[in-house]
Amino acid sequence: MRGIIPIVAIVCTLLAGSMVAGAIESSDFDDPAVCKGCHAEIYNQWDGSMHSIAYTDPVYLAEEEMASNETEGLTDTYCARCHTPIGVLSGEVPPIGHENISEVSKKGLQCDFCHNVNKSTGIGNGAFMVALDGFKRGPYDDSKSPSHGSMLSDLHTKSEFCGMCHDVNHPVTGIPIETTYTEWKEGPYNSTTQCQDCHMTPGITHFEANPGKASGIGPDRDHIYTHYFVGGNAAVTGVIGSEVHQQMAEERLKSAATLVLEAEKKVSEAEITVKVTNVGAGHKLPTGLTEAREAWIEIMAKDASGKEFYHVGGLDSDGEVDPDAVMYHVVLGDASGNPTVKVWESESVLSDNRILPKDTRVEKYNFAIPVGVNGPITVEAKLNYRSASQKFLDELFGKGNVVAPVIEMAGAEDTIELGKKAPDEGVPGFESIFALLSLLVVAYLVRRNGK
Ligand code: HEC
Ligand code: HEC
Ligand code: HEC
Ligand code: HEC
Ligand code: HEC
Structure with missing residues (x-):
């Protein structure tokens, strides 16, 4: 005292x-x-x-x-x-x-x-x-x-x-x-x-x-309230918290949302529908420090041999999420209306597209099925989460020095059957162009020989 x-x-x-x-x-x-x-x-x-x-x-x-x-x-x-x-x-x-x-x-x-x-x-x-x-x-x-x-x-x-x-x-x-x-x-x-x-x-x-x-x-x-106070942070708990808290955070994230995927072929295009529902969080998904937290959809398509030909929502070489990804988060703006991760300079909320409790978001994707691809095509979608964007961590610790783990909250897979000759409608495939070329060559040779 x-x-x-x-x-x-x-x-x-x-x-x-x-x-x-x-x-x-x-x-x-x-x-x-x-x-x-x-x-x-x-x-x-x-x-x-x-x-x-x-x-x-x-x-x-x-x-x-x-x-x-x-x-x-x-x-x-x-x-x-x-x-x-x-x-x-x-x-x-x-x-x-x-x-x-x-x-x-x-x-x-x-x-x-x-x-x-x-x-x-x-x-x-x-x-x-x-x-x-x-x-x-x-x-x-x-x-x-x-x-x-x-x-x-x-x-x-x-x-x-x-x-x-x-x-x-x-x-x-x-x-x-x-x-x-x-x-x-x-x-x-x-x-x-x-x-x-x-x-x-x-x-x-x-x-x-x-x-x-x-x-x-x-x-x-009859009941004792537990004191784990677990949220979504599997990053810092893993470093200075405890393994138990880290695992519980991952489990919690995996209980928060469901993801349903439907992949269909329409003419020569793949049409993908992804439905994400906040089934388990009593608040928006994500919540808390949302200028830093990131939840986003990653989607990939592969041919029969496992070769990937479509990918949206991956990480680039700097660890940033693909800018084309559907991202659920908050963007704060500074005095000039530019995005900032520094809360003390924030003067406006530029956007907030987080998922309300019990709400479902429907996201659509379309891509041309490449000619000559071997079916069936496997489409995979994931809802990813990380405690901080690379931009936020780079700002605090210098470029690339600290990286937050990416946790898959939910995921699903679907396949698109292509039939025998893929794709069979619309645009000519490689085979037909090749056939056309051979015909032209034959016709040319026939004409020459006839001379
Ligand atoms: C000498 C043993 C002892 C120590 C030390 C002790 N407690 Fe308790 N505490 C108890 C017992 C026994 C109960 C009664 C549990 C019950 O009613 O089920 C209790 C009950 C409580 C309750 C429930 C109160 C209510 O009315 O709902 C709280 C909160 C609590 N303790 C907090 C603390 C905190 C904080 C500390 C440390 C600063 C502490 N206790 C230190 C023995 C202790
Ligand atoms: C962030 C605040 C917070 C901290 C930190 C915290 N408690 Fe609690 N504790 C609560 C709340 C809130 C409840 C009652 C929950 C309810 O009844 O809905 C509770 C309940 C309890 C009870 C009653 C039995 C039970 O668990 O239901 C005891 C005893 C207790 N706490 C002891 C402790 C001790 C010992 C610590 C430190 C090791 C601690 N608390 C840390 C908020 C806290
Ligand atoms: C006195 C302020 C205070 C109170 C009261 C409080 N919290 Fe917290 N809570 C915090 C702070 C600060 C953090 C973040 C710590 C950090 O990230 O360094 C936190 C973190 C958490 C986390 C972890 C978040 C994550 O990202 O994993 C959960 C879950 C949580 N609190 C739940 C609760 C619940 C439930 C209650 C009420 C029973 C409560 N808190 C009461 C200040 C508080
Ligand atoms: C219906 C269950 C439910 C209720 C009610 C609920 N939460 Fe949560 N909470 C979750 C789930 C599941 C997650 C993990 C998904 C997420 O991060 O949003 C979570 C995550 C969190 C996080 C971590 C967010 C992050 O990503 O950093 C905090 C902090 C938190 N909750 C605090 C609270 C507080 C405070 C309340 C009450 C005002 C509350 N929760 C009510 C289920 C719930
Ligand atoms: C009103 C209480 C409150 C105040 C004031 C507050 N915080 Fe927090 N802070 C929290 C809570 C609650 C969380 C947990 C939210 C979550 O997990 O998403 C948190 C989480 C954080 C985290 C995330 C840590 C991690 O490991 O992910 C950082 C960083 C942080 N606060 C920095 C700050 C700074 C800097 C300030 C001052 C400009 C500040 N906080 C003021 C309550 C507060």
Whole structure:
């Protein structure tokens, strides 16, 4: 503790709603290791989650630093509030980075922060308040612990708890930067399924009960909310999170969407229809940091020998997605209306074609079937996802230094039969041109010989 501040005064200040930096110390919060003593299972689920690495995530730290440099530090408190709330509440951050920061603040979004939240002032931009009164807030009204007070908090059981941070607006221009809560609120899940039902139970796309104990020394309960907080990030979890979280992120992405493919031959053209449905995400697909995230369709066609003759949506030699690909994402614009991945310069949303919850997108492709190709033709379509575009990573880490893995969310295959002579209608094939040429040669020779 910095000086001796009577605890009652702190509590009163907090309950009154004013949070003066310095009134709270990071040492007022227990390290997650303390909670682990009695909540080992929950601790192990949280450890390695994106919440546990929210302030050690190298992608976050690189962007925080760039934003700070380009705005002379204006973004420091703003960004860190959601990524290290204890760091900001205790006044350790700013300065940004790790130099002055305690271990407890470094652990991002952790037990004693979330369970001391006693009030929300609204949605977005870190609208939380905390009370350091020794009570841990949670879903039970009958919970007893030998080491802390327990209190029911309705807020913790609702999407509004998550919405305090999972909606981000530019503090000056007001541009929506992340809108996960709003997308949920305006969608079909708002009355049936809370964020917690999909992100804190084994169900992934729905509530699924997880009976057990909240603490080794607690009673049996019908349901314990899990703490993996898994989203789509299989990139950073794989590097500094854990293998379990990485695999769960891949599994979640594969549960989010379905893809149906129909390939047909119309005269000498192939007509392809791809239907993508957001079956499992309670918000748009993708959501969150959508100026960086990419979800797109890749489509390929091969002849009978496996030789590819059509491909849209692959990666080029710089790691960029083919510009002709159907891409579901958000493009932010700067003051001159040019696309930017730097959220602090964003003044407009140039486009947003993400897939609404439960919505289906129908995409059409046409290509000429090359003459002489050996059938049947195999057409393959995939819905791909990656946590960041190459442009975004190049901006932060230099060209080509960091690459995000591409994960196939859904895929399908169909074949086009070509019959005996392919293609048999319309444009003459190689065979017929060759036959015509031979006829001309024969006619020429006949005429010469006849002379
Ligand atoms: C000495 C053991 C012990 C320690 C240490 C401990 N807890 Fe608990 N905690 C319990 C027990 C036992 C329960 C009751 C479980 C039940 O009711 O099912 C509990 C319940 C809870 C609840 C549920 C409250 C409610 O009313 O819904 C929360 C939240 C909680 N603990 C958070 C924490 C956090 C955060 C830490 C670390 C700062 C922590 N606990 C440390 C034993 C402990
Ligand atoms: C991002 C915020 C957040 C973090 C970080 C977090 N929790 Fe929770 N926790 C919740 C919410 C929200 C619930 C209640 C979910 C509901 O009821 O819908 C909960 C529920 C609980 C419960 C009640 C039993 C259960 O799981 O349903 C305990 C005990 C608990 N948390 C302990 C911990 C411990 C220990 C840690 C750290 C290892 C931790 N929490 C980290 C948000 C958090
Ligand atoms: C205090 C702010 C805060 C609260 C409250 C909060 N989160 Fe988060 N959450 C974050 C931040 C910041 C990250 C990103 C960390 C990073 O990428 O470095 C994150 C990441 C996540 C991710 C991982 C995203 C991915 O790309 O894989 C999921 C899932 C998630 N949160 C769900 C929830 C749910 C569900 C709740 C409510 C129970 C919740 N969060 C409450 C701040 C918060
Ligand atoms: C019906 C189940 C469901 C509900 C409800 C739901 N989610 Fe999700 N969430 C998913 C699935 C599936 C994914 C993976 C697909 C994706 O990334 O969109 C996901 C992904 C995410 C991601 C990672 C996005 C990315 O690509 O970086 C975050 C963050 C997130 N959810 C937060 C929330 C929050 C906050 C809420 C509540 C406002 C919520 N979710 C409600 C199922 C759900
Ligand atoms: C209102 C809370 C909030 C504020 C303020 C905020 N963020 Fe975040 N940030 C989040 C949440 C929630 C996520 C997770 C969304 C997702 O996974 O798609 C996130 C994710 C990120 C990620 C993705 C990390 C990864 O590994 O993919 C980066 C980078 C990031 N934020 C940078 C920033 C910067 C820079 C600022 C300040 C300009 C900032 N954030 C301000 C809540 C916030």
